[in-house]
Amino acid sequence: MRRIGTATRSTAVVAAAPALLLLFSGNLARAGDAPAATAARDLVDPWELAERIDQRLAAAWKAAGIQPAPLADDAEFLRRVYLDLSGRIPSVGEARAFFDDPSPSKRRALIDRLLNRASFAAHFATTLRTLLLPTATNDPQMRQVVRPFEIWLRLRLADNTPYNRLAAELLTAPLGSEMAAGRRMPIGPGAFYAVNERKPENLAANASRVFLGVQVQCAQCHDHPFREWSRGDFWSLAAFFVEAAPLAPDRPAMMPVAARRGIEIPGTGKRVPPRFLGSPAPLPESEPASRAVLARWVASPDNPYFARAAANRLWAHLLGYGLIEPVDDFSAGNGPSHPEVLSELARQFAGHKFDLKYLCRAITATRAYQCKSAGAVPGTTEARPFAQMPARGMTAEQIFASLVVATGLEVGDQGNRGPMDLLDADSPREKFLSRFADTAPRTASQTSILQALTFMNGTLVAEATSLTKGATLRATLDAPFFDDAGRLESLFLAAYSRRPSQAETAALLALLQKAKSRSEREAVFADIFWAMLNSSEFAVVP
Amino acid sequence: MFDSDSRLSRRDALRLAAAGVVSVSSSGWIEALADEAAAHPARRRACILLWMNGGPSQLDTFDPKPGHKNGGAFRPIATAAPGVQIAEHLPKLAQQMKHLVPVRSMSTKEGDHGRATFLMRTGNLPQGAIRYPPLGALVAKELGSASDELPSFVSIAPFRPLSPEAYGPGFLGSQFAPLIVGESAGSVPMTGQAAATTFKVEDLEPPSSMSAARTNERLAILAQLEQRYTARQPTGPALSHRIAYDRATRLMRSQAAKAFDLSDEPTKLREQYGKNPFGQGCLLARRLVERGVPFVEVTLSNIAGNQGLGWDTHIDNFASVRRLCEVLDPAWATLMTDLKAHGLLDTTIVVWMGEFGRTPKINDNGGRDHFPQAWSTVIGGGGIHGGQALGKTSADGMTVVERPVAVTDLLATICLALGIDPSKQNDSNVGRPIRIVDPKARPIHEILT
Numbered sequence: 001m002r003r004i005g006t007a008t009r010s011t012a013v014v015a016a017a018p019a020l021l022l023l024f025s026g027n028l029a030r031a032g033d034a035p036a037a038t039a040a041r042d043l044v045d046p047w048e049l050a051e052r053i054d055q056r057l058a059a060a061w062k063a064a065g066i067q068p069a070p071l072a073d074d075a076e077f078l079r080r081v082y083l084d085l086s087g088r089i090p091s092v093g094e095a096r097a098f099f100d101d102p103s104p105s106k107r108r109a110l111i112d113r114l115l116n117r118a119s120f121a122a123h124f125a126t127t128l129r130t131l132l133l134p135t136a137t138n139d140p141q142m143r144q145v146v147r148p149f150e151i152w153l154r155l156r157l158a159d160n161t162p163y164n165r166l167a168a169e170l171l172t173a174p175l176g177s178e179m180a181a182g183r184r185m186p187i188g189p190g191a192f193y194a195v196n197e198r199k200p201e202n203l204a205a206n207a208s209r210v211f212l213g214v215q216v217q218c219a220q221c222h223d224h225p226f227r228e229w230s231r232g233d234f235w236s237l238a239a240f241f242v243e244a245a246p247l248a249p250d251r252p253a254m255m256p257v258a259a260r261r262g263i264e265i266p267g268t269g270k271r272v273p274p275r276f277l278g279s280p281a282p283l284p285e286s287e288p289a290s291r292a293v294l295a296r297w298v299a300s301p302d303n304p305y306f307a308r309a310a311a312n313r314l315w316a317h318l319l320g321y322g323l324i325e326p327v328d329d330f331s332a333g334n335g336p337s338h339p340e341v342l343s344e345l346a347r348q349f350a351g352h353k354f355d356l357k358y359l360c361r362a363i364t365a366t367r368a369y370q371c372k373s374a375g376a377v378p379g380t381t382e383a384r385p386f387a388q389m390p391a392r393g394m395t396a397e398q399i400f401a402s403l404v405v406a407t408g409l410e411v412g413d414q415g416n417r418g419p420m421d422l423l424d425a426d427s428p429r430e431k432f433l434s435r436f437a438d439t440a441p442r443t444a445s446q447t448s449i450l451q452a453l454t455f456m457n458g459t460l461v462a463e464a465t466s467l468t469k470g471a472t473l474r475a476t477l478d479a480p481f482f483d484d485a486g487r488l489e490s491l492f493l494a495a496y497s498r499r500p501s502q503a504e505t506a507a508l509l510a511l512l513q514k515a516k517s518r519s520e521r522e523a524v525f526a527d528i529f530w531a532m533l534n535s536s537e538f539a540v541v542p
Numbered sequence: 543m544f545d546s547d548s549r550l551s552r553r554d555a556l557r558l559a560a561a562g563v564v565s566v567s568s569s570g571w572i573e574a575l576a577d578e579a580a581a582h583p584a585r586r587r588a589c590i591l592l593w594m595n596g597g598p599s600q601l602d603t604f605d606p607k608p609g610h611k612n613g614g615a616f617r618p619i620a621t622a623a624p625g626v627q628i629a630e631h632l633p634k635l636a637q638q639m640k641h642l643v644p645v646r647s648m649s650t651k652e653g654d655h656g657r658a659t660f661l662m663r664t665g666n667l668p669q670g671a672i673r674y675p676p677l678g679a680l681v682a683k684e685l686g687s688a689s690d691e692l693p694s695f696v697s698i699a700p701f702r703p704l705s706p707e708a709y710g711p712g713f714l715g716s717q718f719a720p721l722i723v724g725e726s727a728g729s730v731p732m733t734g735q736a737a738a739t740t741f742k743v744e745d746l747e748p749p750s751s752m753s754a755a756r757t758n759e760r761l762a763i764l765a766q767l768e769q770r771y772t773a774r775q776p777t778g779p780a781l782s783h784r785i786a787y788d789r790a791t792r793l794m795r796s797q798a799a800k801a802f803d804l805s806d807e808p809t810k811l812r813e814q815y816g817k818n819p820f821g822q823g824c825l826l827a828r829r830l831v832e833r834g835v836p837f838v839e840v841t842l843s844n845i846a847g848n849q850g851l852g853w854d855t856h857i858d859n860f861a862s863v864r865r866l867c868e869v870l871d872p873a874w875a876t877l878m879t880d881l882k883a884h885g886l887l888d889t890t891i892v893v894w895m896g897e898f899g900r901t902p903k904i905n906d907n908g909g910r911d912h913f914p915q916a917w918s919t920v921i922g923g924g925g926i927h928g929g930q931a932l933g934k935t936s937a938d939g940m941t942v943v944e945r946p947v948a949v950t951d952l953l954a955t956i957c958l959a960l961g962i963d964p965s966k967q968n969d970s971n972v973g974r975p976i977r978i979v980d981p982k983a984r985p986i987h988e989i990l991t
Contacts, residue, residue: 326973329973334973373774374775374777390778391779391780392779393779393782442779443778443779444715444779444971445779446711446715446716446779446782446786447716447779447783447785447786447787448716448717448719448786449719449721449789450719450721450722450743450744451786452786452789452790452791453743453744453745453746453790453793454745456745456787456794457745457746457747457748457749457794458745462749462752504770507766511763523756527756527760527763528763530760531760531761531764531767532767535764535767535768535771536768536771536775536780536781536783536784536787537775537780539780540778540779540780540783
């Protein structure tokens, strides 16, 4: 009851607002409730939001007769949240400290700690960069433009810059002579323009996909049969990016904004004026058709797409699947599986000034995030919608960082700058990343034969598990206070972030007992460690 | 094949039903080929793609224009196909033209290297979120088998930077990613020690300090760990991991990996192919097809003396093309005779193409620029009625005057020759199924046997 009243009030606010704001009809209206109007009245802390989401999900499960999976144990939760928020597995020390902590609120405290670490900014910078520049991931030449872009993201995220301001900064990035070929890109979002060749149609398609959660590029060439966007809709959005197109191939400065307004739909001779997506009326003549004007609309708390798209993406990042799937494909025929959950998330996100950490806190506090991994419940083998956590593959960056943490691998030739460093161009890390780079969704993550061979036989893992160069292995074997069972436990904590079961310990001790000399025993430990790192348990986010 | 996560959603199924989508093979083709395959189950079909990076000049290779100034410096020569002439620097190949069909009426609209590469390799322009797979991955999925020792899609000496996505598996997933060998082969002529190592599969062998016995012990421990973990994670990424490791270890342990070692081939044959990466790559392609790999591609890009992208002859076209032909001619001609000698030609389709052709008008630098409006590809071998030319361009080479061929037409033709139904659908990464080739494609039935 209250919700319907709220919607009416917010629609009235929208209708009374200046012409820049939008009018809707039908499905779009319901899913696109303007979030800002309720924000002041109904802001809640992240744990209260988590509670509300859990209640709604529980109601949906009950209605569908679904029994949700039980809560994940400490080990699964620990590994999952470290990989999701820090981009790497926990160290042995971090794992032991967490397991031994008796406090009932330790999960919440851990999340708070992880959100405040530099690794959060680094990991999310990589995640956003992969989202914004998907084609650059696999291309060695493109890595030059990727680096300053990712550094820019990392700086903004470390400052906890509101997400809408980050989007606006990207959309209004200054473009000029520094984009000329051969010049180094400054730290900033310029790469987005480089990879899209500064073409208005490419920029519009990708900006819409990423920030609005709407795929319009199919309408680039023809009215799409399944979706509601027309060619006019697409090109009207592209019109805002006309100023980004270079004046000439060798003159990279921007077009002056005062140049002819609107854009011609190729091959038709028809010009369309700039118009926001979903808006029936074009941009008023008094407003310049600039990226700045578009950015203001995108980043506005009243934009019906932005908060929802961001909330959906973050949900998908943490839960494996979005409330709208595919995450960038909202349309009349493809709405959210739990519309009220998404609306609530979007509303609170906008109300909290698009604070990513707020939303992370809320989502990771839900029961949905904290339940057991798929297949872990006997009798079930598939992830049900948010009643069970789907297993996800690690990204290349996560695999590398986790390998470093697990094995104490030394990286970087000017001393160990840590596993997340971006500055070395030809480092072992870069070579590894290009071998393992994969932009597939994490729930559909696949391993290739070459990747398997690299991990099994390549020098990186060989060194990491060698008795002379592998730091963790060496330390474990040398520590005087361990017996063999203790050593095994240490290796399990290092690779799997959990303690071994009785049966696992017994089986592996039996192997060790076959060794006839100390050096043979050490070799068996190395073999066990190697096998653990090559196993699927290491590669999967539980 | 499909794991549980890739089922069509109900939404998609309804959408397909509403659109009246029915998958039907056009002319009884598929049934006929399937019958044949059933009769000879061991004779699997294969495709060898010779990829000419940079956009090869058609007027100087397969569509000579002797009566026009655009024809340039090269003269045409007669071939073993009556009435079909090709340019003079492909003399050995001229003898093989009875097996091949030059398709002279290719017409596409994409003149940008990256986009055109993606278009020709996948049949689609790179747009938005859909990760279209290249032909190699599509064929690997249809004709390969998870129990094979060798991967089903092998790419020899590719030049990927123009369009890295066109060398991946696209939405079909890592299982169908190409095994890439010889990527940094460049223009090093293959002699002596270098020859043996150029096509080595990277990291195929454990470090030399590891004995075979020790490797087996490690793998046994790994198997033990996986056995326990499978109960907890039977599907999804963990399953893919296990499959990849299974195939990788089979490759490590099998004799099949010896395919990559060319040293057991007769020296004379190796010389006939040409002691360079492309020539030896073609030999490797024959060996892989012989061992059941359904799709192998060999790239001719950089050769000694040419700068940049081999066939991208904006400058000094004739000298460059001649050098390229000196590599291409013996390699391809030997490949044809070698396939025939091994009884493989009837079941192997050979395709020659680049991302576009080159301008008939010669520019001020004696070069030719990008030209997608009217250009040539060549197709032949198994399933193709060789010895004829398909399509015609105008006397000046500027336009197609007969039987224009789009990229989808060509890819559909290749599929049919391989016994693959091009209208078959695969689950994509955007939630809707996508056919192997666009249903509007018009296969070139005139040249299919």
